Amino acid sequence: MTRIGIDLGGTAVKTGLFTEDGTIVGRAEFPTVTYGREALLADIADHVRALTALHGIPLSDCAAGIGVPGPVEEDGYTEAIPNLGIHNCYLGRELSELLGIPVRILNDANAAALGEYWLGAGRGSKSMICVTLGTGVGSGIVLNGQVLGGAHGLGGEIGHMFVNPDETQACGCGATGCLDQVASANGVVRYARTRYHLPYVTAKEVCDAAKSGDPQAEAALRYCMSFLGKALCAVGYTVDPELVVIGGGLSKAGPYLLDIIYYAYKDLPKLTAKRMEFRLAQLGNEAGMTGAARFAL
Ligand SMILES: [Zn+2]
Incomplete structure (x- = not known):
């Protein structure tokens, strides 16, 4: 199984492909689409598909996590991501539907902490x-x-x-x-x-x-x-x-x-x-x- 890590920032989105034990095998960075949630998620999904294709990894062998700049509740609900004008949604679930793979969502600072804990x-x-x-x-x-x-x-x-x-x-x-x-x-x-x-x-x-x-x-x-x-x-x-x-x-x-x-x-x-x-x-x-x-x- 390949891990896909997505860091959704206010100006850029960073994505990385990792083996299960944490070796990075690919990365990409692209500007954050700021004109609405649907366009943003579609753009992230396109970049994820392109990145996995580039490295010859079938998407069906992947699971993704996404860190977002706002509080995320346990069930993945996001009340507000003020920087991106996004409110009251389940971003992880929506991205999961677009990609057809499991996507788990967490707060970006929690993601950074988990990253440092895991490999830093x-x-x-x-x-x-x-x-x-x-x-x-x-x-x-x-x-x-x-x-x-x-x-x-x-x-x-x-x-x-x-x-x-x-x-x-x-x-x-x-x-x-x-x-x-x-x-x-x-x-x-x-x-x-x-x-x-x-x-x-x-x-x-x-x-x-x-x-x-x-x-x-x-x-x-x-x-x-x-x-x-x-x-x-x-x-x-x-x-x-x-x-x-x-x-x-x-x-x-x-x-x-x-x-x-x-x-x-x-x-x-x-x-x-x-x-x-x-x-x-x-x-x-x-x-x-x-x-x-x-x-x-
Ligand atoms: Zn304050």
Whole structure:
């Protein structure tokens, strides 16, 4: 059986073909069709057929997983994928009907977590949380090989935990004071500019300045990551994973950033001296399609 992993993003769709044990045998990337659900699914189905044909793999020997940027309930129901204007549907089921093969659907951050667990930084661990620091804060939890989807599709979604009572602006989700607003790459830039009056326009610039000794850039980064440290402490007290994997654009700052996040977390838990282990993600932007492929079977 060949696994097909599909990562549906707001601007691009990534697909990969994997053997059952996780060797990648083919991949494709194409722009996301944004003018309606039917056209989008038809386009994905066409690309999947072309990719399997290209590698001489009969579609009937495949099973697919698809990661989508929105909450997914246990039965595959999606209430909303705001970025794509998709509402109230069973996308996996519809794609399954188009392709004539089994298709399982999950949230994209959960897919990334499962990908890292299967073939990336989480290999060999029993439980982990994967946090992606990009435009927003995405996260997913894997416990004993199973993604924690939750009853309402919100399992492991720490980005919209309330962490900051001083926040005045509203988050994209409608709430105010979310982790997403302060610990994402966008959040880092916003705080560096507004709280510390720094001129930087990208999170990379903030990280580079901090690394090269700019005390204000470092303070901005430590301030933003202090909220992530608190959120991770809360995760420790709820699901207590073995491992924290940090990915996303901001994680390109490498061990330097990992140390700042670990420092923000390490003194918070008091009930035990044991600590979660922190690692950098390894699969980059292929984590999502990899995890979707794992979820397929
Ligand atoms: Zn929010």
